[in-house]
Amino acid sequence: MSGCPARFDDALGYWRVDDPALAREVLLDPQTFRPDNAVLAHTPLSVKALRVLSAVGFALPPTLANNGGASHRPIRAAVARFFSPARVAAIEPLARELNVERVAAASAALANGEQVDLVQAIAAEPPALVLLHLLGLTNVDVPALKDWSLDSLELFWGWPDADRQLELAHSAAEFYAWLRARTTAARKAARVGGDLFGVLVGLGLSDEEVCAVGYFLLIAGQETTTQLISTAFHRSLGRTIDPPEVVEQVLRESSSVPTWRRITAAPTTLGDVDLPAGAPVLLGLTAHNGPADLAFGLGIHRCLGATLARLETRIALEAAQPLLPTVQLAEPAPTINLLSFRAPRQLLVTPRRVGAGLQSC
Numbered sequence: 001m002s003g004c005p006a007r008f009d010d011a012l013g014y015w016r017v018d019d020p021a022l023a024r025e026v027l028l029d030p031q032t033f034r035p036d037n038a039v040l041a042h043t044p045l046s047v048k049a050l051r052v053l054s055a056v057g058f059a060l061p062p063t064l065a066n067n068g069g070a071s072h073r074p075i076r077a078a079v080a081r082f083f084s085p086a087r088v089a090a091i092e093p094l095a096r097e098l099n100v101e102r103v104a105a106a107s108a109a110l111a112n113g114e115q116v117d118l119v120q121a122i123a124a125e126p127p128a129l130v131l132l133h134l135l136g137l138t139n140v141d142v143p144a145l146k147d148w149s150l151d152s153l154e155l156f157w158g159w160p161d162a163d164r165q166l167e168l169a170h171s172a173a174e175f176y177a178w179l180r181a182r183t184t185a186a187r188k189a190a191r192v193g194g195d196l197f198g199v200l201v202g203l204g205l206s207d208e209e210v211c212a213v214g215y216f217l218l219i220a221g222q223e224t225t226t227q228l229i230s231t232a233f234h235r236s237l238g239r240t241i242d243p244p245e246v247v248e249q250v251l252r253e254s255s256s257v258p259t260w261r262r263i264t265a266a267p268t269t270l271g272d273v274d275l276p277a278g279a280p281v282l283l284g285l286t287a288h289n290g291p292a293d294l295a296f297g298l299g300i301h302r303c304l305g306a307t308l309a310r311l312e313t314r315i316a317l318e319a320a321q322p323l324l325p326t327v328q329l330a331e332p333a334p335t336i337n338l339l340s341f342r343a344p345r346q347l348l349v350t351p352r353r354v355g356a357g358l359q360s361c
Contacts, residue, residue, distance in 0.1 A: 227343030
């Protein structure tokens with residue numbers, strides 16, 4: 001969509017920016033295009049949902065993705081240490097082991113005549129286990145974390161009706177209460193450093209700020225990677241593939257984070273379109289011929305886990321490379337289709353029919 005000007009989308013309520021050059025301009029100017037609306041609920045929260053969240057003190061003050069102030073730099077620097085190039089490189093053996101184990105189990109189930117959901121069987125848990133290892137977090141209920149993550153994404157980036165919104169709010173409140181408990185434990189330990197919570201407490205952040213970092217990081221740091229892997233698997237079914245090439249194609253064309261939000265701090269001009277102050281902007285980060293790196297954002301808010309996500313997706317594809325050409329979908333894949341998150345929710349597969357030809361990618 002290169003050359004397409006910004007346009008107001010009445011259905012979504014945002015100024016759409018699908019030209020990668022304009023999206024790049026916005027991301028590199030956080031003073032004009034602020035991140036204040038990055039994690040606000042797309043569908044306004046009902047009074048009942050707000051009461052549920054308020055009961056656990058739920059708050060998302062500016063910390064990482066939604067922070068355009070002076071506190072962003074030290075918080076980001078503290079978190080970035082967990083994702084240093086050396087630490088990410090060192091995690092590869094664990095990521096490979098986790099994926100190889102799950103591919104072997106999925107292959108055995110298929111050989112026994114079972115249908116297998118590649119999302120749950122392979123893509124779901126390794127990114128969470130890798131992230132928790134990097135952050136030094138133990139005794140975490142990973143299935144609960146996965147459920148909390150999907151529910152929170154739907155609550156803040158979806159279109160839930162009132163009943164569904166209330167259900168999602170209860171899930172988000174449960175997650176936030178868990179974050180509160182971890183924060184409290186870190187304060188009582190009075191030990192600076194160590195795991196994520198110890199580092200954030202040592203930084204002098206308030207309980208609400210620590211929980212806000214944890215809330216965003218424990219979702220974005222693993223669920224978006226699960227979704228990226230799921231999309232890459234979907235693209236690779238019945239094909240012989242080159243894993244690094246598939247990773248870059250998916251990031252360019254169908255990333256799990258296809259859009260992101262900004263809001264104008266003052267009247268400004270983007271391309272040849274005049275935008276008023278307070279204009280909500282929705283940036284297209286994928287489905288274009290621009291660089292794949294745009295999928296991870298640019299500038300001071302670029303995704304801290306970009307290198308890790310690429311690594312994990314490549315490893316998952318390499319581990320599944322013998323399996324993917326031999327299977328096909330048993331039924332159409334249902335999708336996660338939110339404002340800023342998109343991926344197959346399920347990839348239920350069976351052995352590929354005899355005589356079906358292979359495709360290359």
